[in-house]
Amino acid sequence: MILICLECKNPVDLTSYPDLDTGHVLECEMCGITLEVTSIDGDKIKAEVVDEGK
Numbered sequence: 001m002i003l004i005c006l007e008c009k010n011p012v013d014l015t016s017y018p019d020l021d022t023g024h025v026l027e028c029e030m031c032g033i034t035l036e037v038t039s040i041d042g043d044k045i046k047a048e049v050v051d052e053g054k
């Protein structure tokens with residue numbers, strides 16, 4: 001499964017999230033942004049940025 005960070009466009013390492021599912025919140029190691037999984041379609045994962053600043 002591949003998830004490209006919305007912020008820095010780097011692939012997010014998902015190996016530490018074996019139970020990844022919709023609604024799962026994970027963090028990009030490259031830029032530190034928090035992403036929430038919105039949908040999983042096969043090996044394509046969509047996510048949106050969780051805005052923690054507001």
Ligand SMILES: [Zn+2]
Nearest residue numbers: 005008028031
């Ligand atoms: Zn990132």
